[in-house]
Amino acid sequence: MKIKWIEIENFRSIRERQRITLNSDLTVIAGKNESGKSTILQALKCFNEYEFSEDDSSFSNERAEPEIEVCFELDAEELLITDNQEYDVEENSKFELIVTRSDVSYYNGEVIDLGIKPFEENIKELLFKIKQVLNDNLIGVVPNDLINNKDLENNDEYLFKQKFNSFLKSVPEDTQNKYLTEFDSIKEMLKNIEDEIEKKDYFYDCINSILPKFVLFDSFTDILPNSFTNKDEKQKIIERFFSITDCRSSNLFEVNGQKRKQLSNRVSANISGDFNDYYHQDTVKIKVEPDGDDIYFFIYDKDEEIPFRPEQRSKGFQWFLSFYITLKAEEKNSILLIDEPGLYLHPKAQKDILALLEKLSLDNQVLITTHSPYLIDPDYLERIRLVNKVNGLTKIENKFYKGADKDTLTPIITSIGLDITKNMTFSNEGNVIVEGISDYYYLSAMRSFLGSQCPIKDTINIIPSVGATQSLNMIALLLGWGLEFKVLFDNDREGNRAAKKAKQNFDLNDEDIVMISNANDDQVEDLFSEDDFINYIIDDYIEKNGTKNSSKIRGTGSDKVLISKRFKERINKGDITELSDETIQKFTSLFLKLSNRKQSPALLLV
Template sequence: MQIKWVEIKNFRSINNSKRLSLSSDLTVIAGKNESGKSNILQALKCFSENKFSTDDYPIHNEGSEPEVTVCFEMDGKELSQVDKKANLNSNYELIVTRSNEECLLNGEAMDICLSAGNQNIEAALKKIDGQLADILLDDELQLDFNIDIEIDEDVTNLISSINSYLKTLNENTKMEYEVNLNSIFNQVKVVEEEIENREQYYEDFENLIPNFVLFDSFTDILPNSFTNEDEDQQIIKRFFSLTDYELLNLFAVNGQRRKQLANRVSASISGDFNDYYHQDIVKIKVEPDGEEIYFFIYDKDEENPFRPEQRSKGFQWFLSFFITLSAEKKNSILLIDEPGLYLHPKAQRDILTLLEKLSCDNQVLITTHSPYFIDPDNLERIRLVNKVNGATNIENKFYKGADKDTLTPIITSIGLDITKDMTFSNKGNVVVEGISDYYYLGAMRTLLGSECPIADDINIIPSVGASQSLNMIALLLGWGLEFKVLFDNDNEGKRVAKKAKQNFDLSDETIVMVSNNNDFQIEDLFSNDDFNNFIIDGYREKKDVKNSSKIKSTGTDKVLISKRFKERINSGEKIMFSEETVQNFKALFLKLGNKKLGTELVVNL
């Protein structure tokens, strides 16, 4: 059973998260510090424990109760454990809402389980209603309750009222009503039995809800030592759960026996840890000394012991991370706050790889402001968090509603990915000003397919701004590679294009402007309607506003918009662009490449 979406209300800095959808494997909640990312994980922890403390009450809405709703998706096999009527080939939603006041279960899964019982309750209540009506014809026995109610928690209260009235009737009514009363009592029993079944459903569903595990990078660190009074400390409990030995056994024996037991615990944990930690071979030893048990970390030569706090923060984090995840069973919901905060970039990438492996068996939710935990090929797993008027705002789509600081890790990640994958071609290269140009050209190249008038072996290379294209030109010239350079026809593009011709004595054919129209950028090659409908999701503005100018009005980074468009095309989405858009891009590709078309194409860009 996995989380499909979450709604958080009146929890710390979160007034109303609305529906936060989660990926089935790994979800990355990105945002700058103090934006409220951790509060999302804390809310899910409170949901799992079914307990909210005074610290969890809202900052801005005094008097409001914290409330967390989680929609789980379960398959037919899971639901069949509760009700045999489930279709094994279907998926069902179970919606669970928890607060300090109540716990409610709703959704398709609950409806299926309650459908037969609800019908029985409705039928029984109708019979009771009719039979009471007959009895209450006696003016002396008028009663003041209405049986016409919704089938929900009020049923229990109604049955209590009916029982009370029946008791009164039984004591006061005439003998000829005894048969009716017995029949009413029987129908009440039917309703009570169905209510008991409903309570059993609640219990069965609660048992199916997966385990939530919160790993806090700042608090769940293995200590230097512990005593028997620390047995409830979570990280200590998890450490010993990985061994075959009970924590209290170490305090129940003394002398040589205690030392032998400590050595067995040490050997049990060290071997597994080195399967995950590849920076160095280490041994983790547990050594008793009086009332305390100490943890020591030995290098492979086993000569120099270190206490955990004497190792790097990165090592401490990795060790505690390993202990926590290894102690938990599969099919858990793993909540990880700022993973690898103290690790260097390469180690953070390794942690991302480990998280992706874990997500095969567990749903993983992490918070981060590091670009190294953002995979540019999986931007759909990102949820952005920022603060608006002091309250935490969560956006399901990574390209909407975020400020520049919040978007920074994503933009950085995209840039890192481009430089990592950048290659050069002996047959021809096209240098473009930035990453958004790279994404748009790559997407349209894919979309046009065999109709694209640029050779397949010509490589498109992004720079990081028009002025930086000069460095790329120098590099390609030094290597003796063929190339062309594409500039926007704005002031900066024209200035750098002129400088490139002067500095490197480049021909007019080598320098290509995106359009002959003044101040045009690559976004302006799309028709106005195409850009509104397919690139920035229904944006509506005056017809004379250029597409490149519209992006500024949306407040969204142009790189993210172009990246999203490329992902849609790469996923196979078919977009029917207008003839204007298609011809504009064909003409540009014709100027950039050397692939010959069957007919000459003349378009005034």
């Protein structure tokens, strides 16, 4: 069972109803500090426990009840949770179940329509038949308020039954005998109604039994202690520790001597081997060492004899160890909620965290909050949901390239930049320096699109800088290494100024410096035809800014980079298979200039 979306209303800093859609595996809630990221996780914790406190009411509307709504998606097998009925559904079908929790809890969606509606229809039909018996045979025998009972019209079987039974107690025996058939008929139908209600309640019980639970990992409290006694063994982190070692902590208090030592060694070996598969900063041994009434945890470094208590290790190590224990211990069909994972860890260790999260997400949906670029995989930006605070209230945006300020987008931009620089290499056969990351994405995407028809060789690397001025530093670097290169500048004021300095400072000729086009103020986006730009570049961006003009997004660096990244991903996935002749000709012409090959007259552009 997966979650499709969550809606939150009147909960802490979220006042107006906000929806957040979830990926089937890993969802990343990104935003700066105090934006309300943790509020989303706390809302799901309250949903799971079905308990709201006074502090959970919206800051701006304390009188309104918090409401959390979760849309689950069930497959056909999960739908078959009761033997009361069978469903005529296709094997690969998916069905929505919407659970709402506030001061009351109620259910909606296709699952309820399929599972509950038949019982409700049977109850409704039985109540209608009761009304017919009253109207056809018992007028003048039972009170008019029972015949014209509003509870029957409202399908409230409980109140009608209560009033009917109360009436029977006052009916003389001879009257009951005279109308025995009618009264017995009503009693029988009321009993059938009770059976239908029991089936309905059983169905709800089955639904509740298969709902996934939400497990919230608190980075600051769920830390493995130095030791524990048999009085402490019910601590959650200790229970989780032993659950992943196939041993109960109580076993260590039930045996003595050599058996106790053997058992503790087995537990230590089980936990250490698996932990080191995920933790790559160092090889460690985690040992459980009993001493009288106490069980101690010790951490040994590789080839070291000196033991360290957990509290003597770094905050980062303590966090990673407890994080690993908590998530490995949780059973399948759990939704894992992790607030700011790896807060104490350095970048390399945070990448280990991301690898662990991705592995866990194969069996469990994972939802994390972060403002770290190292927990954002540039190849999966669709995982990101942005959270921003506007006038003190939290706003959620499900599209990573829309609706957030510069600070909120910073970790995403950084992760993209890190991804590029991490894989960046220089070629002896040729390099192209471009002004920025968006130029890199558009040119890389179009080189992929053109394939074998692209004039620029695959061995020529495209290297992004961080602006026209900084491209000069790249020029100096490549000249120092004796590598061949060309520099691509926008045909705007900054690009022309940088091109002039490049010629003066480095004695470059006209062939080494290429302008994006001959048209004044042109940037890379202007190489697309108007239709291609609208349909493939800013199709969703129009909703945000209401513009169809590429110049409107030139200065908005965050949007510009993310939109270009999205275009490259769509090209790579094969979502875009056709572009206009105008677009193809302009990019082909540019690639010819960058490749030193002669341009065909058919490709000359006016």
